[in-house]
Structure formats: structure tokens, C-alpha cells
Amino acid sequence: MTDESFLEVTDVSKWYGDEQVLHDVSFEMDRGDVTVLIGPSGSGKSTMLRCVNRLAEAQEGSIRLDGEDVLAPSTDVDDLRREVGMVFQGFNLFAHLSAVGNVALGPQRVLGLSKAEARDRATDQLERVGLGNQLDSYPAELSGGQQQRVGTARALAMEPKLMLFDEPTSALDPELIGEVLEVMHDLVEAGMTMLVVTHEMSFARAVADEIVFLDAGRVVERGPPEQLFENPEKERTDRFLDRIA
Ligand code: ADP
Ligand code: MG
Numbered sequence: 001m002t003d004e005s006f007l008e009v010t011d012v013s014k015w016y017g018d019e020q021v022l023h024d025v026s027f028e029m030d031r032g033d034v035t036v037l038i039g040p041s042g043s044g045k046s047t048m049l050r051c052v053n054r055l056a057e058a059q060e061g062s063i064r065l066d067g068e069d070v071l072a073p074s075t076d077v078d079d080l081r082r083e084v085g086m087v088f089q090g091f092n093l094f095a096h097l098s099a100v101g102n103v104a105l106g107p108q109r110v111l112g113l114s115k116a117e118a119r120d121r122a123t124d125q126l127e128r129v130g131l132g133n134q135l136d137s138y139p140a141e142l143s144g145g146q147q148q149r150v151g152t153a154r155a156l157a158m159e160p161k162l163m164l165f166d167e168p169t170s171a172l173d174p175e176l177i178g179e180v181l182e183v184m185h186d187l188v189e190a191g192m193t194m195l196v197v198t199h200e201m202s203f204a205r206a207v208a209d210e211i212v213f214l215d216a217g218r219v220v221e222r223g224p225p226e227q228l229f230e231n232p233e234k235e236r237t238d239r240f241l242d243r244i245a
Contacts, residue, residue, distance in 0.1 A: 004067060006031040006193060007052070007162065012061035014047060014217075021047050023218045024061065027210070034194045036204040036225075039214035040240060045197040048214065049164045052195065053084040066161060082110060085155030086164040089171050091147040093139040093154075099126055100135040103154045111158065125153035129183045145176030149183055156187075163187065165196040199244060205229055213237050 005028035014022040022044045029035050037045045050056035052063060054070065054077050063070040070080060093102050103122035107113045113121065126135055129149040139147055148168055155163060165184065169177040181203050187194060188207045198204060204211060205225045212222040213234075221234045232238045 004064065005029060006033070006066055007195070008062070008064040009048075009052070010062045010064075012048070012051060012058045012063060014044075014051060014056065014058045014060075021217045022051070022058065023216075025214070025217070025219055026061075027212050027219065027222055029193060029195065029210075031193055032191045033209045034188055034196065034207050035210045035212060036208040037195070037197045037212050037214060038199070038201075038204065038240070039220075043214040044217040045214055046166050047217075049086070049166050049195060049197060052162070052164060053081050053086060055086075078110075082158055083160055084162045084164060085158055085160035086166070087148070087151050087155055087168045089167045091139065091144070091151050091171075093147055093150055095139050098136045098138055099131060099142070099150045099153075102139070102150055103157050106154065106158050121157050122153070125157045126150070128156065128186070129153045130179070143176055144172045145179045148172065148176075148180045152180075152183055152187075161193065163192055163194045165194065165198065167197050167199070169198065169200060201229070201241075201244065213240065215240070 007029040010026050011024045012022055013020065013024055025048055027035065037048060039045055047056050051058040058071055069075060100119060100122045103125055104118040107121050108115060108118035123135060126132055129152055131146060131149055134142060134146060169180050181200060185207065208225050210222055211225050211228040213220045215236055221228060221232060221237045229241065
């Protein structure tokens with residue numbers, strides 16, 4: 001199956017109780033692609049992301065990542081989450097651990113690196129996100145933007161093959177958004193495969209290979225940013241973009 005995409009989401013449906021929150025969602029990504037999910041609050045963006053690393057369970061459809069059946073009962077969820085890094089809106093750092101301690105934890109505990117190796121790897125990733133001078137700072141000593149960069153370094157330290165970002169800048173003061181987007185830009189340049197939920201439309205326009213517009217759990221429209229932003233096919237897309245512009 002050499003023509004299979006790196007990530008294939010096919011007709012994914014999900015319910016919470018009686019409420020169907022995803023309706024036959026499909027999209028695919030090649031290695032190195034950046035796909036941005038947009039849509040109103042409650043449209044299912046976070047749920048879709050969480051189905052990819054099985055933080056949420058899709059009840060119907062299929063998700064294939066690098067040839068593996070993500071939804072198969074036999075899939076090892078821990079292995080999957082090692083391969084799929086996630087950065088959330090909140091920073092979720094351990095308050096009692098320094099920046100380097102937070103980033104080294106996964107490599108040491110999960111990947112089995114020695115303490116010294118894990119610290120080296122954490123140092124490299126913190127330098128990559130511009131925090132080489134804050135290795136020993138604790139979360140409370142860092143700005144929101146710095147904390148979010150530690151969270152990104154923590155995900156990268158596991159050497160994921162896919163990165164999920166769920167509104168990584170939504171909780172940040174406006175003046176701190178740029179430094180996080182800059183780190184994400186660098187990752188794009190480095191060829192990372194990224195599935196991103198964001199309301200930062202200029203970022204989306206600049207880096208996305210494809211925009212997927214979700215509304216009420218359905219893909220209304222998807223396409224390259226120039227097409228979707230300049231010339232949307234669906235009136236619903238146009239209205240959404242007008243509202244957030
Ligand atoms: P978005 O990220 O686009 O704002 P979500 O994926 O968070 O949307 O939510 C989609 C729908 O699923 C919403 O109606 C939300 O209330 C519902 N939902 C999300 N998470 C849960 C959950 N854990 N339990 C029940 N309903 C949920
Ligand atoms: Mg969300």
C-alpha cells in the first residue's frame with residue numbers, strides 16, 4: 001500500500017452519550033504536512049484531535065497512522081502516544097519540577113534513557129524552543145509563553161512522528177502569542193508533521209498545506225488556505241471567516 005497517506009482519517013464518527021459530536025469526518029495528511037482544523041467552539045476540533053491519540057475513542061470509521069490501524073483494539077495506546085506528541089491550551093507542567101525536569105521526565109520514565117541522557121535530550125529541546133537560559137526555572141517563574149514552549153519541548157523530547165496542537169496560544173496574553181507561533185513555525189520548517197487547531201488565521205494561512213473547516217462535527221469544506229480563505233465554496237465557511245477576521 002505505497003499510495004497510503006501518512007495519516008488517514010476516514011469517516012470518523014463519535015458520540016458522547018446520545019450526542020453525535022463527529023459525523024463521518026475524513027481528511028488525510030502526508031508526512032511533513034501541516035493541517036489546520038478551524039471551526040466554531042463546540043464543533044468537534046478537540047475531539048477529532050483526541051481521537052488521533054486515543055484520548056477519545058471514535059466509535060466508527062478508521063484512523064491510520066503510518067500504516068498502523070490506530071483504532072484497532074490491539075493497538076498499544078502507550079506506544080501510540082509516544083509517537084504522537086500533543087500540546088494543549090493549558091500548560092500542564094509539573095509545578096515541582098524545573099523546565100529541564102519536566103522535559104526529561106518522559107525520556108527517562110517512558111523511553112528508559114539514563115538520567116544524564118534524558119537531561120541532555122531535554123536541554124537540546126529547550127534550546128530548540130529558545131529556553132536554553134531557563135533550564136532550571138520552575139513553571140511559576142516562567143511566563144505563559146515560556147511555559148507553553150516548555151510543553152512543546154516536552155512533546156518533542158519523545159521524538160514524535162506527528163504533533164497535535166490544540167489551541168496552543170488561546171490561553172496566552174496577546175504579547176506572548178508570537179513566541180509560541182515562532183516555535184511552531186520553526187517546527188514546520190524542520191519538516192514536522194503537524195495537525196493544529198488554532199484561531200490564528202495568519203499563521204494558518206502562512207504554514208498550512210490544508211485547512212479543514214469543521215462545523216457541528218462535520219467537515220464543511222477543506223482545501224489549501226488560498227482557496228479556503230480567498231474563495232470558499234460554502235456560504236457557511238464564508239460566514240465563519242467573516243466573523244473571526
Ligand atoms: P471544539 O474543540 O471544537 O470546541 P469539542 O471537541 O471540545 O469542540 O466538543 C465537541 C462537542 O462534544 C461539544 O458539544 C462538547 O460539549 C462535547 N464534548 C466534548 N468533550 C466531551 C466529554 N468529555 N463529554 C461529553 N461531551 C463532550
Ligand atoms: Mg477545543
